Amino acid sequence: MWKTFYIKPNEIGILYHRSDFKKILSPGTYTYFGRHWNLKTYDLNQAEAKIENLELLLVTHSAELSDKLLIVRTNFNQTALVRYGQNWISIAPNQLRAFWRGFIEVESHIFNLDESLELPAEFVEQVRGITLNGLKKFQVTEYEIGLLYVQNNFVRPLEQGEYAFWVVNKDVAVRTLSRIVPNPDFPLEDVLIEKHPEFVQTYCQIVQLESNQVAIIRYLGKVISILPPTSRKLFWQGVEVEIIDISSEAKLPPNLVAELLAGSKEVLLLSHNSLHIREVPSQHLGLLYINQEFQAQLQPGTHAWWVFGRSFQTEVFDLRLQSIEVSGQDILSKDKVPLRLNLTAGFRIQDALRAKNGLSNVSDFLYKELQFALRAAVGEKTLDALLEDKGVIDQSVAEYIRAKTADYGIEVDSVGVKDIILPGEIKTILSKVVEAEKAAQANVVRRREETAATRSMLNTAKVMEDNPVALRLKELEVLERIAEKIDHIQVNGSLDSILTELIQINRQ
Known part of the structure; x- marks a missing residue:
């Protein structure tokens, strides 16, 4: 019995008799002859030869298989890359793989993971854009530095370029830091400083401060960081470091105040946690306390101190004339009349230190003392006395409050009662009294005017009696008044006859 087998041009076959390997057959x-022959064909377009019992066949027929196959075997510490045509595949450790020779160009490369996890640069370029199992790729740009970590342990820095690492049995990570940011967040700075001084020396500048020092870090002339005492931090090389000793003097000089407080918002935010800042306006005075002890008076301007190791307290006092209102005070007069009064006072702080040391709150103190003085002044006077002379309240309150404030460096400039508000029924009574007084005054004035008018008429009559010309002028004046009230007058005869007839009528 004969068996015929046909192998296509793009195939290769392995001939078996029963289950025993015999040979590899080309197209x-x-x-x-015989019925126990068996042929298994493989498509050469598929470069990898997935042959059953390959391990056993390599032991018994190694020479024949090696002539037709590329055998790739990796140990526990090895990986491999296989290129067939334009394609690449990766092979993990402890693998046995076979690839057909001849039909498609095929080659393999073994890598020892104990020597390096990094894929050589020539292979990185060839596998660019290809996803391979067990291989992790990283890109570091020209403005970055990469930090290579294996199993979370720093290994070395990576400059600009493309990198690939085997990650089949170890975790590999690259953390990129921007080189254009002078103070990036270095991972585990203390570990880098202690364990990798060569990296720090090559790429970084370390700033380490003592307990009495602060540091200002500048890059391209701009403040980028303020470090407190006993701190330690890494920066890229190229920064400017100014270390300041604050053991004897914590106050900042004017040029540094201007740089840190009058600059950008970013710089002001950096200064916020490091400085005690106090702005003293014009016509004001500031008091400085360090560790609860008075230190100095502060003139108008901006002042700043390093806060480290000290406690600061500053208070600003207005030296201008100020006013205080004591409103709605309900007080009984001496004759038990309830009154509501509003008082205002003007004061000026002459000695801010005495006021601060003697009083917890200047305004509260003045308000209470003005209340007491106002109640005492009103309670000693009757309503009539108060209404007759309101200035007596002002004088009494002023004398009292000036005596009280003299010891605290406060000058009371003026005190005055603005309003005295009476109850409704008292207002009604006073209105009637005033109305009666004004009515009586009006009667007196009216009688006085009537007497004067009568006396004037009598004097006029005596003049006319002795002087006919004056009488004639008076007659003409009367005629003029009459004429003003008449629209049309017809005159018959002379003006003299008219006047004579009028005079006769008056005499009748």
């Missing part, structure tokens, strides 16, 4: 037609 063509083959005839064998």
Whole structure:
């Protein structure tokens, strides 16, 4: 019994008798006698040869298989890259793989993971854009530095370029830091400083401060960081470091105050946690306390101190004339009349230190003392006395409050009662009294005017009696008044006859 097998041009076959390997057959037609022959074909377009019992066949027929196959075997510490045509595949440790030779160009490369996890640069370029199992790729740009970590342990820095690392049995990570940011967040700075001084020396500048020092870090002339005492931090090389001793003097000089407080918002935010800042306006005075002890008076301007190791307290006092209102005070007069009064006072702080040391709150103190003085002054006077002379309240309150404030460096400039508000029924009574007084005054004035008018008329009559010309002028004046009230007058005869007839009528 004959069996014929046909192998296509793009195939290769392995001939078995029963289950025993016999040979590898190239494309063509083959005839064998017997029924136990068996042929298994493989498509050469698929470069990898997935042959059953490959391990056993390599032991018994190594020479014949090696002539037709590229055998790739990796140990526990090895990986491999296989290129067939334009394609690449990766092979993990402890693998046995076979690839057909001849039909498609095929080559393999073994890598020892104990020597390096990094894929050589020539292979990185060839596998660019290809995803391979067990291989992790990283890109570091020209403005970055990469930090290579294996199993979370720093290994070395990576400059600009493309990198690939085997991650089949170890975790590999690259943390990129921007080189254009002079103070990036270095991971585990203390570990880098202690364990990797060569990296720090090559790439970084370390700033380490004592307990009495602060540091201002500048880059390209701009403040980028303020470090407190006993701190330690890494920066890229190229920064400017100014270390300041604050053991004897914590106050900042004017040029540094201007730089830190009058600059950008970013610089002001950096200064916020490091400085005690106090702005003293014009016509004001500030008091400085360090560790609860008075230190100095502060003139108008901006002042700043390093806060480290000290406690600061500053208070600003207005030296201008100020006013205080004591409103709605309900007080009984001496004759038990309820009154509501509003008082205002003007004061000026002459000695801010005495006021601060003697009083917890200047305004509260003045308000209470003015209340007491106002109640005492009103309670000693009757309503009539108060209404007759309101200035007596002002004088009494002023004398009292000036005596009280003299010891605290406060000058009271003026005190005055603005309003005295009476109850409704008292207002009604006073209105009637005033109305009666004004009515009586009006009667007196009216009688006085009537007497004067009568006396004037009598004097006029005596003049006319002794002087006919004056009488004639008076007659003409009367006629003029009459004429003003008449629209039309018809005169018959002379003006003299008219006047004579009028005079006769008056005499009748």
